[in-house]
Amino acid sequence: MSVDPVLPTPSQTLTPRIQTAVLCVGIAFLALLLRLWYLQILEGDRFFALSTSNRLRVRPVEAPRGFILDRHGEILVENRPTFDLFATPEDVVNPDEVAATLAGILRAPVAEIQARLAEGGDRPYQPLLIRKDLDEQMMVAVEERRLDLPGISLRIRPTRAYPSGGIAANLLGYVSEVNQAQLQREEFQDFRPGENLGQAGVERRFDAFIRGIDGGEQVEVDARGRALRLVSRLEPRSGSNIYLTIDKRIQEAAEAAFAGKKGTVVAMNPTTGEILAMVSRPSYDPNMFAQRLTAEEWQRIADDATHPLQNRAFQAQYPPGSVFKLMVAIAGLESGALTPETKFGCPGYFYLGNVRFDDWKKGGHGTLDLRSAIVNSCNVYFYQAGLKVGIEEMTRVARAFGLGDPPGLGLGDEAAGSLPNPQPRRRGQPGWSAGNTVVASIGQGPVVTSPMQLLSMVSAIANGGTIYRPFVVKRIAALSGEVLDEYEPEPLRHLSIKPETLAFIRQAMLGVVNEGTGFRAKVPGIPIGGKTGTAQVVRKGEGKGNAELKDHGWFVSFAPVDNPQIAVVVLVENGGFGGLVAAPVAKAVHEAAFGARSPFARQEPADIKEPEIGD
Amino acid sequence: MFDRRLLTHFDWSFVAAILGMAALGILTIYSANTMATSAFRKSLYLRQTLWAGMGMVGLIAACLVSYRTLWRFAYVIFGVSVALLVLVLVMGKTGMGAQRWIRIAGFAFQPSEFAKLGLVLFLARYFDDQRNAIRDVRGLLLPVGLSALCMLLVLKQPDLGTALLLGFITLSMLLMLGLQWRRLMPVIIGGGALAPLLWVALKDYQRRRILVFLNPDLDPLGAGYHIAQSKIAVGSGGAFGKGWLAASQSQLNFLPLNHTDFIFAVLAEQWGFLGCLVVLLTYFYLITKGFQIARDCTDLFAALLASGISTMLAIQVLINTTMVLGLMPVVGIPLPLLSYGGSSLLVTMLGMGLLLNIHMRRFMY
Numbered sequence: 001m002s003v004d005p006v007l008p009t010p011s012q013t014l015t016p017r018i019q020t021a022v023l024c025v026g027i028a029f030l031a032l033l034l035r036l037w038y039l040q041i042l043e044g045d046r047f048f049a050l051s052t053s054n055r056l057r058v059r060p061v062e063a064p065r066g067f068i069l070d071r072h073g074e075i076l077v078e079n080r081p082t083f084d085l086f087a088t089p090e091d092v093v094n095p096d097e098v099a100a101t102l103a104g105i106l107r108a109p110v111a112e113i114q115a116r117l118a119e120g121g122d123r124p125y126q127p128l129l130i131r132k133d134l135d136e137q138m139m140v141a142v143e144e145r146r147l148d149l150p151g152i153s154l155r156i157r158p159t160r161a162y163p164s165g166g167i168a169a170n171l172l173g174y175v176s177e178v179n180q181a182q183l184q185r186e187e188f189q190d191f192r193p194g195e196n197l198g199q200a201g202v203e204r205r206f207d208a209f210i211r212g213i214d215g216g217e218q219v220e221v222d223a224r225g226r227a228l229r230l231v232s233r234l235e236p237r238s239g240s241n242i243y244l245t246i247d248k249r250i251q252e253a254a255e256a257a258f259a260g261k262k263g264t265v266v267a268m269n270p271t272t273g274e275i276l277a278m279v280s281r282p283s284y285d286p287n288m289f290a291q292r293l294t295a296e297e298w299q300r301i302a303d304d305a306t307h308p309l310q311n312r313a314f315q316a317q318y319p320p321g322s323v324f325k326l327m328v329a330i331a332g333l334e335s336g337a338l339t340p341e342t343k344f345g346c347p348g349y350f351y352l353g354n355v356r357f358d359d360w361k362k363g364g365h366g367t368l369d370l371r372s373a374i375v376n377s378c379n380v381y382f383y384q385a386g387l388k389v390g391i392e393e394m395t396r397v398a399r400a401f402g403l404g405d406p407p408g409l410g411l412g413d414e415a416a417g418s419l420p421n422p423q424p425r426r427r428g429q430p431g432w433s434a435g436n437t438v439v440a441s442i443g444q445g446p447v448v449t450s451p452m453q454l455l456s457m458v459s460a461i462a463n464g465g466t467i468y469r470p471f472v473v474k475r476i477a478a479l480s481g482e483v484l485d486e487y488e489p490e491p492l493r494h495l496s497i498k499p500e501t502l503a504f505i506r507q508a509m510l511g512v513v514n515e516g517t518g519f520r521a522k523v524p525g526i527p528i529g530g531k532t533g534t535a536q537v538v539r540k541g542e543g544k545g546n547a548e549l550k551d552h553g554w555f556v557s558f559a560p561v562d563n564p565q566i567a568v569v570v571l572v573e574n575g576g577f578g579g580l581v582a583a584p585v586a587k588a589v590h591e592a593a594f595g596a597r598s599p600f601a602r603q604e605p606a607d608i609k610e611p612e613i614g615d
Numbered sequence: 616m617f618d619r620r621l622l623t624h625f626d627w628s629f630v631a632a633i634l635g636m637a638a639l640g641i642l643t644i645y646s647a648n649t650m651a652t653s654a655f656r657k658s659l660y661l662r663q664t665l666w667a668g669m670g671m672v673g674l675i676a677a678c679l680v681s682y683r684t685l686w687r688f689a690y691v692i693f694g695v696s697v698a699l700l701v702l703v704l705v706m707g708k709t710g711m712g713a714q715r716w717i718r719i720a721g722f723a724f725q726p727s728e729f730a731k732l733g734l735v736l737f738l739a740r741y742f743d744d745q746r747n748a749i750r751d752v753r754g755l756l757l758p759v760g761l762s763a764l765c766m767l768l769v770l771k772q773p774d775l776g777t778a779l780l781l782g783f784i785t786l787s788m789l790l791m792l793g794l795q796w797r798r799l800m801p802v803i804i805g806g807g808a809l810a811p812l813l814w815v816a817l818k819d820y821q822r823r824r825i826l827v828f829l830n831p832d833l834d835p836l837g838a839g840y841h842i843a844q845s846k847i848a849v850g851s852g853g854a855f856g857k858g859w860l861a862a863s864q865s866q867l868n869f870l871p872l873n874h875t876d877f878i879f880a881v882l883a884e885q886w887g888f889l890g891c892l893v894v895l896l897t898y899f900y901l902i903t904k905g906f907q908i909a910r911d912c913t914d915l916f917a918a919l920l921a922s923g924i925s926t927m928l929a930i931q932v933l934i935n936t937t938m939v940l941g942l943m944p945v946v947g948i949p950l951p952l953l954s955y956g957g958s959s960l961l962v963t964m965l966g967m968g969l970l971l972n973i974h975m976r977r978f979m980y
Binding site: 018019025032036045184 | 655787790791792793846847848849850851852853854883884887888891892895898899902903906909910918919922925926929933936937940942
């Protein structure tokens with residue numbers, strides 16, 4: 001930055017140009033002022049009139065949400081048009097009279113209508129939803145009394161409908177208005193109050209695809225908010241349809257078999273990870289969310305101790321009980337601690353030092369080999385086998401099979417369960433003891449799993465050692481049929497387990513159903529492999545009479561044993577023995593899957609290219 | 616570094632004008648969002664205040680640094696702003712379908728705003744170094760090339776408005792330096808031939824913007840709507856405006872972006888012709904003051920810097936207001952000091968600080 005005497009000084013070069021620049025800017029500003037003069041002074045009155053008495057309004061035209069269908073195209077969730085009543089508070093010039101009139105038509109308390117109208121206080125130009133889904137009589141009444149109801153309008157809007165009833169409610173989720181808490185967040189800043197949003201399950205996770213794009217109308221309205229003319233309209237774009245991996249027939253069979261029970265049933269294709277059915281009870285009626293819920297109604301649902309909104313399939317966790325014995329067996333066979341010939345005696349009890357551990361069968365099973373121990377679910381055998389195998393090996397194999405980690409369904413928070421973390425004795429800590437191992441060997445104590453995790457585990461046993469990511473969405477397709485996204489099976493990892501080990505276990509599980517504790521799951525003509533489990537809720541003797549404290553009943557299975565196409569997990573909360581309450585549910589599911597008119601045997605319509613289950 | 620004597624040259628009325636505009640901006644944003652449906656939107660004026668505070672600090676910092684330091688680091692600062700432009704493309708936070716922001720400590724910074732200042736600094740320094748560059752095309756290759764690079768990076772975000780702005784700034788500074796129109800001819804002709812190519816390169820909605828400008832009825836819910844509503848809002852303000860918080864047209868959801876690109880419409884509706892006159896006069900004052908400072912410089916770098924910053928301010932004000940008044944297609948350029956936008960506010964105040972800096976030190980060299 002020097003001042004060079006030879007070249008002209010900056011001011012000499014720049015000054016004339018700067019002057020030109022200032023002149024140009026000045027002229028531009030003058031032009032602006034002229035334009036402002038035109039708009040504000042010359043045409044000011046006209047624009048003022050436009051802005052007050054005759055107004056331009058933009059009204060959204062809601063896009064219909066995409067359907068949710070099962071793998072064969074059976075509709076699980078669709079839309080139906082409803083007549084909804086709206087009020088634009090600014091135009092409701094006499095709210096008390098309007099509220100009284102509406103109360104009569106809608107057969108609702110005046111106070112409730114008044115409260116709804118008052119809600120729009122700080123947004124007087126926004127249409128406010130007063131009541132959804134008016135019936136014909138109400139609509140006629142509203143139309144007749146139009147003149148007495150300034151600011152009130154009826155609009156046809158799409159509402160969620162469930163032609164299959166409430167099946168798979170926890171999986172599908174529900175749709176409701178965006179709530180106050182959500183509106184505060186930046187991610188929802190473009191949402192209008194009253195706009196619908198998928199709030200749980202598939203509706204939520206895939207909301208971006210399902211919701212479509214709203215259109216709108218530019219409408220000129222008069223001082224009373226009544227539309228004078230439609231200036232223009234932008235058509236909404238429908239949302240995309242979601243094809244689930246669920247098979248409606250199997251789902252319905254599972255729902256029916258689970259009537260009156262609490263817990264969950266999940267069916268999956270063990271060679272692909274496709275979820276064929278998912279039941280979670282207690283459940284809820286998704287239709288109830290279509291109407292606006294009051295704060296009290298919401299609280300009741302949220303506080304319900306039975307957690308109907310929870311999807312127990314992957315969000316709840318329980319001790320696996322005897323199902324965990326499969327892990328002990330596999331760990332033993334792999335490390336060599338156990339062989340198919342390994343025998344232990346079972347007199348009905350087992351002493352570890354001074355502590356006595358009982359078997360569920362008084363009198364015991366006698367001396368058993370490994371297969372018999374699995375078939376008869378002998379606790380005492382596994383107490384001893386577990387000590388021989390060791391807690392580390394047991395846990396290592398369990399972890400390899402996916403226990404202790406969330407399965408990765410992508411439908412929301414997943415229970416991770418927990419596996420033992422044996423620590424040596426330290427100051428203040430008792431450390432891991434043999435007694436802990438004994439308890440863990442039968443799937444109690446520090447072992448906790450979600451039903452989904454056990455299903456993955458059984459599937460890996462069935463398919464020869466591959467863990468697949470479970471998934472529920474097969475395909476996302478636009479209304480035109482154009483496929484936007486297709487999901488393929490995703491093998492997560494292949495376990496390095498000897499094929500002989502898994503083959504042995506499969507055969508033992510076949511024995512469970514044919515001769516053993518799982519006989520209630522037997523279906524003639526279909527070789528089914530399974531394992532029963534009973535998870536204690538409280539220690540023996542404590543409050544056993546109390547129904548809420550009864551043991552949970554498990555049953556895991558797969559079929560057909562030689563070429564598995566379906567794997568099932570059943571968990572009946574507080575149901576008692578797994579073989580008694582859970583196995584029959586699995587039987588119903590297998591019957592539906594393989595029966596005479598089963599989806600497996602179904603002829604596919606020519607235009608839908610769907611893989612057979614097991615493809 | 617800090618000399619008592621500098622204080623005597625501190626231009627208080629200049630600073631007062633800047634602060635006054637920033638305050639007006641905060642008030643107008645507050646009023647624009649009174650009808651907003653989300654609590655987040657309603658609190659935006661508080662965020663703007665925070666940014667204004669940072670802007671003040673930046674302004675003072677820009678005054679204190681010696682412009683020898685600025686001169687030394689001009690290329691570095693430019694390099695950093697280009698790097699940030701690349702960074703935002705790679706990892707930027709997406710909002711409104713564009714990748715424009717980088718998040719640091721809860722604040723979102725827009726590198727394209729900082730690139731404006733960076734470009735001005737670069738051009739000022741370059742032409743101070745290369746006195747003869749303006750004379751022939753070869754000397755222009757580097758600055759124009761780098762400027763085009765910035766434009767391209769910004770265009771990729773996509774941000775058509777700021778890309779155009781960068782182009783305008785470069786062009787104005789070249790003209791300021793004495794670029795002759797004759798030299799411009801081949802460029803203009805070449806540009807004219809390239810226009811169809813440019814049309815193809817524009818994104819769908821950008822083309823729509825231009826078409827809608829020519830015929831607003833094409834897009835009644837989008838840009839056409841914007842323009843129609845903006846004119847109604849502005850015009851309905853009349854001579855004296857509707858008054859504080861009474862700008863119903865622009866407060867309602869009928870004028871989207873009312874707190875950002877269309878803030879002038881809110882102002883016009885509230886304060887009418889009188890209010891607009893005051894605001895425009897203040898802008899004019901700031902701009903001419905800036906050019907005055909440039910003219911009084913004995914140092915070429917400082918003169919270029921000052922005129923570059925003034926040009927930057929002038930072009931943005933003109934583009935934004937003509938857009939709001941329906942005289943230009945809708946391009947996303949914020950109105951300096953008034954629009955909601957932390958990075959824009961910060962960069963404008965930094966620029967003003969630099970002008971003050973040059974003004975204060977004009978007798979030191």
